[in-house]
Amino acid sequence: MLEVEGLTLERGGRLLFENLSFAVGPGQLLQVEGANGAGKTSLLRILAGLSRYGYSGQVSRHAPLLYLGHHSAVKALLTPRENLAWHVSGEATYSDNDIEAALARVGLYGYEDVPSHALSAGQHRRVNLARLYLSAAPLWLLDEPFTAIDREGVIDLESLLVQHVERGNTVLFTSHQKLSVNYPLSSLSLSEGLRP
Numbered sequence: 159m160l161e162v163e164g165l166t167l168e169r170g171g172r173l174l175f176e177n178l179s180f181a182v183g184p185g186q187l188l189q190v191e192g193a194n195g196a197g198k199t200s201l202l203r204i205l206a207g208l209s210r211y212g213y214s215g216q217v218s219r220h221a222p223l224l225y226l227g228h229h230s231a232v233k234a235l236l237t238p239r240e241n242l243a244w245h246v247s248g249e250a251t252y253s254d255n256d257i258e259a260a261l262a263r264v265g266l267y268g269y270e271d272v273p274s275h276a277l278s279a280g281q282h283r284r285v286n287l288a289r290l291y292l293s294a295a296p297l298w299l300l301d302e303p304f305t306a307i308d309r310e311g312v313i314d315l316e317s318l319l320v321q322h323v324e325r326g327n328t329v330l331f332t333s334h335q336k337l338s339v340n341y342p343l344s345s346l347s348l349s350e351g352l353r354p
């Protein structure tokens with residue numbers, strides 16, 4: 159689904175990674191690890207095609223992808239329903255029922271029409287995560303998806319990621335947390351390379 163060849167990135171005069179090569183395929187769940195400032199977010203943005211300059215190497219994407227960034231992409235003046243409708247508007251046709259169901263799956267039943275500025279940090283993240291329930295993209299690139307999510311939400315999200323890869327799709331995510339999933343988890347440490 160995704161191949162990376164000889165990727166080198168320098169930012170602010172510091173070499174973050176050099177000659178990084180790896181590939182992720184169907185059924186693979188890959189966690190990108192590294193200390194604060196190691197370059198995880200920078201790497202995901204390159205993989206998603208959002209950063210086009212300032213690095214060398216080759217990224218080949220072989221499937222449609224969904225990228226969820228580290229920062230909330232929720233517009234404060236819009237409700238969760240409006241935010242989600244806006245995000246999925248270019249991807250496919252979803253009914254209002256689909257949007258309500260996705261919001262319910264992330265625990266936002268009853269909050270569909272509340273202005274997003276009145277939501278908590280975790281609820282903001284959940285509006286973003288609701289996009290996963292409406293995504294047909296085989297490749298998910300998720301930057302810190304577990305941040306600000308409570309324990310129950312973490313368990314739900316872990317299950318969703320496993321379900322996605324079990325269907326032959328691919329998930330690459332960054333996290334400082336150790337996942338407890340009943341599924342083979344690969345890891346990529348930005349200082350140590352790829353481990354099975």
Ligand SMILES: Nc1ncnc2c1ncn2[C@@H]1O[C@H](COP(=O)(O)OP(=O)(O)OP(=O)(O)O)[C@@H](O)[C@H]1O
Nearest residue numbers: 169170172174192193194195196197198199200201
């Ligand atoms: N816009 C920018 N201009 C210059 N340097 C930047 C910029 N954004 C980030 N950096 C630097 O790039 C490095 C990598 O940042 P990045 O956000 O990719 O790290 P990270 O591994 O995701 O960190 P964290 O775990 O703290 O989220 C950091 O040293 C940071 O200071």
